[in-house]
Amino acid sequence: MRKNGVKMIKIKAKDVDVFYGKKQALFNISLDIEENQVTALIGPSGCGKSTFLRCLNRMNDVIDICSVKGEILINDFNINDKSCDVVRLREKIGMVFQKPNPFPKTLYENVSYGPTIHGMAQSKQEMDEIVETSLKKAALWEEVKDRLHEPGTGLSGGQQQRLCIARAISVRPEVILMDEPCSALDPIATAQIEELIDELKKEHTIIIVTHSMAQAARVSQNTGFFHLGQLIEHGSTDKIFKNPDNTKTQDYITGRFG
């Protein structure tokens, strides 16, 4: 989104290196991510795009041997700083995973999970409202409003993924990270999610890792191309797909490798 013609930068990564034990997975990544836009990260398997995504909400903390160096500024605050509270950070940065992972609880409990642990609702009524709005925004409300107290694991794959999106947006995050959110879904469910992404970008900044070039072209405004742990090129999706600067990008986009 541009304010007075100036691009608003939400996330600014500066010289990010990531190591798994002694093996370096990401080299010197610097990338700006625009607010209220969809940024797609593409590249062949094992190129580090998911690793980079997991840096943005410090999910790499969960992996013992993983260490992250460099600065990642979100709203001009370095999240790799010691003073950063991971709980608050993850409240602001939601995440949707490759495989739908609803909790083995009811639909209602799945969506109210985040608001409960962050103490966002004072009463049952407020919580009901949050659950309803989140499910509506995730385009799932109409399908499930009569069975909110049934287990979330009973839904279809596409519905489960939309439930996970509802869960992620229930705490009104500023950024939503999506790690190949459609790779386990059929084309119809994929189309629904893509439509949803387009809707969500009005209120959230979205970063999506995808294997599907077509999906990147359809949903994103900006694209970054990763290869072997390096960010080869990034820029507007139009430019990356139509007129890339780098020959590797050109080769990948046209399907010559990867």
Added chain:
Amino acid sequence: MNLILFTFIVLLGFTSYYFGRKKAYTIQSTKKRLTALPQFYGYYLSIWCAIPAFIIFSLWAIFEPTIVKLLILSDYSNQGYLDDELNLIYEKTKALSRGQFTGEITPFIEASAEKYLSLRSIAQSSKVVIVLSAIIASVAYAYKRISSNSRTREPVEKFLNAVLFTASLAAILTTVGIVFSLIFQTIDFFKVIPLFDFVFGTHWYPAKAFVRDSSEALDPTMYSDTFGAVPIFAGTFFIAFIAMCVAIPIGLMSGIYLAEYASYKVRQYAKPLIEILAGIPTVVYGFFAALTVGPFLKELGTSMGLEVSAESALAAGGVMGIMIIPFISSLSDDVITSVPQSLRDGSYAMGATKSETIKRVIFPAALPGIVGSILLGVSRAIGETMIVVMASGLAANLTLNPLESTSTITAQIVVILIGDQAFGDPKTQAAFALGMSLFLVTLCLNIVALRVVKKYREKYE
């Protein structure tokens, strides 16, 4: 002698394997296609060696003693001996032939003993001859039958199938046999002692049944107030309850620690160490409870002005709880570890802390499995014998005071069956009745536990 024969037959088995394979190679060298790998031809011949040997050995084991006995006793027929006397003569003959006879030796018996020895040696040598010739004949027959298009793989596979089936059948039949012997003895017991007295009686005093003079007629009324099982059922569940009060919190918390908090290195050492607890024989726990924990509790109680029995339910239950910790901790650790990582990631990504994730996501997801592990622990606690016998006394008090001594079903079975017992005596049959009730209780618990664990499995697979 039998051992040498057996070794020889095994060697024959290997030799026939070798011959079978060799014949297969010979066939192969004539450029003919084999229907199976050469090994199968070897196995095929080995089976043809094993089956006749097995059949003849079994027949011998079944019929040899009977036939020898018949031949020996045929000398004594028509002399007006009773069956019991004939049996006695036969036993004397056998003892004398082994040189273990200590009574008066009559010439008759001496003659029988000699005959016995010669019969045995004839039987033995004929067995050797018959077994070896049968093996050689059958292997030779099979060897001749082998050709390029003979089927060997299927018979070998069928044979293996039959062996495995027999093994599992043996296990099943044993179980069925045990259950039936329990059932019949229990029915006999309840013919003398009314079921009502057993289930609702509050006095368990089987020693009273010792006092009966065997010449007296069986009088059911004298057993009233003797076999009331309420005190020992109460004692069993009470001690199991104390044990679970120790085992559930400690086992569960250590399981959660190992699964979620412990670093890889700590887990690597801590898990085997905890599992060593499960390997300690229960007798060792028993004397630990009787000699260390019991007296310690008594002293502690005395210093606080409490009356504590040296053999208290608390000591037995507490030590039993420690014994069960590794079961619960190890099983719940496995269950928690098998909760998919994606659920943890989902929770962390929402900004939940570790303890929130455990409390709200992992624990509920793992709960069925954890309940299963607890139920298995309970059935162990109920079936545990040694600790109770040693640490909680044998007097069946009906009490809910953990500081007093009480007794359990298992301990009472031990009391009843130690020393001399007579079959058909209500006292002995009482042990079967107790065993039966114990079996029913643990069976129910295990069924529930398995159901719960199965339900859990279906969720993620």
